[in-house]
Amino acid sequence: MQSGIAIGKVESDYEYKEINPNIKHIRHVKWLKIIPRSAFDQDILYSLGASMTVCKIERNEAENRIKQLLKGEIAPIKEEVPESEEIIDIEEYAKDQIIKYIDKKFKGHNLARLVNAILKAQGFITKVSPPGPDGGVDILASGGTLGFDNPKICVQVKSSSSPVDVKILRDLKGTMRDVKAEQGLLISWAGFKDIVVREAKNDFFFIRLWDQGDLLNEIFRYYDRFDYELKAELPLKRIWGLIIEE
Numbered sequence: 471m472q473s474g475i476a477i478g479k480v481e482s483d484y485e486y487k488e489i490n491p492n493i494k495h496i497r498h499v500k501w502l503k504i505i506p507r508s509a510f511d512q513d514i515l516y517s518l519g520a521s522m523t524v525c526k527i528e529r530n531e532a533e534n535r536i537k538q539l540l541k542g543e544i545a546p547i548k549e550e551v552p553e554s555e556e557i558i559d560i561e562e563y564a565k566d567q568i569i570k571y572i573d574k575k576f577k578g579h580n581l582a583r584l585v586n587a588i589l590k591a592q593g594f595i596t597k598v599s600p601p602g603p604d605g606g607v608d609i610l611a612s613g614g615t616l617g618f619d620n621p622k623i624c625v626q627v628k629s630s631s632s633p634v635d636v637k638i639l640r641d642l643k644g645t646m647r648d649v650k651a652e653q654g655l656l657i658s659w660a661g662f663k664d665i666v667v668r669e670a671k672n673d674f675f676f677i678r679l680w681d682q683g684d685l686l687n688e689i690f691r692y693y694d695r696f697d698y699e700l701k702a703e704l705p706l707k708r709i710w711g712l713i714i715e716e
Contacts, residue, residue, distance in 0.1 A: 474504040474661050474682065475518065505539055506660050506682050508573040509631065515566050515577055527707065555673060560711065568706065569682060573659070574705065581629040582608040584689070585657055588702050591692035594623070606645035624651035634658040636665045642677070657685060 482498035489496070505516065514535065517527045527533070576584050579601040586598050586609050595617030597610045609625035612618065624646045628634050639656060646654045654677040657660075661681045666683075670679050680688070693706055 474506045475510065476504050477502050482570075496579045499650065503540055503662055506569075508569045508659075508682065509539055511535070512570075515563075521627065527577075547589050558589075564709075565686060569686065572686075572704070577629050581657075581659060582625075582627040584700070584704070585625060587684070587696050588685075588692050589623075589625070591695035592666060606641050607649060610651070613665060621653050622651045623653045623655055623688075624649055625655045625657070628656075628658040628660070629659075631660050633661045633663045634666055635663055636669055639666050639669060639677070645678075655680065659685070 478499040478501040480497050481500050482496075482653075485496050486494060487496045488494045510518070513530055514527065514532050517525075517532065527536075540635070571707070572581075582598060583656055586596050589596050589609065589611045594611040594613060595615075597617075599605075599608055607624055607625060608627040609623075609677060611623040611625060614622060624642065626638065626642050628638065634656070638658075642654050642656050645651075656677060657680040662670075662679055667679065670677055688707075689704075693701070693704075696704075
C-alpha cells in the first residue's frame with residue numbers, strides 16, 4: 471500500500487450487500503488518484519486527520535482545492551490553527567510537519583544524502599553520486615568492511631512532485647545489470663503510478679520501492695545513528711504519549 475491520501479468519487483447509491491461479516495453497507499467508488507500528504511495544505515490535513523471515520527471536509531473551499539490538486543494545479547496555501555472542536559491525531563500531525571520540512575529542505579540531491587545516511591546506519595558501505603547527471607545511479611551500497619560483500623544494491627532516488635512512471639523502474643533494472651548490482655532500491659518522494667507497483671511485484675526478490683511513508687519510517691528507525699551534522703539539518707525529537715482507550 472502506498473503512503474498518501476487516496477481521492478475517489480462515489481458513483482452509486484447505497485445498497486445492502488453482505489460481502490463478509492464486516493462489510494455489508496456498500497457504495498461504489500471510482501478511485502482517481504493517490505496524492506502525497508506533502509501536497510496538501512495543513513488546514514486540509516487537520517480536517518482529514520479528525521477522529522471521525524465519515525465526515526464532510528468543507529473548510530476554506532477544501533473541495534475546490536482538492537479538485538485543483540487532482541488536475542495538478544497548486545491551490546493557495548491556507549495555514550490555519552485547527553478549530554477547537556476538532557480532535558487532531560497528534561502523531562499524524564507531527565508526521566505531516568516532518569514531511570513538509572523534508573519536502574522543503576531536502577529537494578534533489580539532498581534527498582539522496584538522507585537515504586545514504588539510512589543505508590550507512592544499516593551498516594552498508596556506500597558511494598554517493600555527485601550532484602548532476604548520475605546515469606541512473608544515486609547511491610551504490612554493499613556489505614563488508616570494504617564494501618565487497620553481498621548484497622550489492624543500486625539505489626535511485628526521485629524527489630520530484632510527480633509519481634514515478636514505469637520507465638524509471640525499467641531503467642533501474644538496466645542500470646543494475648551495468649553496475650553488476652544484485653538488488654535495487656527505487657525511492658520516490660511522490661509515490662508511484664499503479665503500473666510501477668504492479669510490475670515491481672514480479673521483482674520482489676530483486677527490487678524494493680520506498681515512497682514518502684516508507685522513507686519516513688526508516689528515518690525514525692535509524693535517526694539516532696545519523697551524524698550530528700545531518701541531525702542539525704533535520705532536528706527531530708522523540709515524544710511519548712499515553713494511548714487513551716475508550
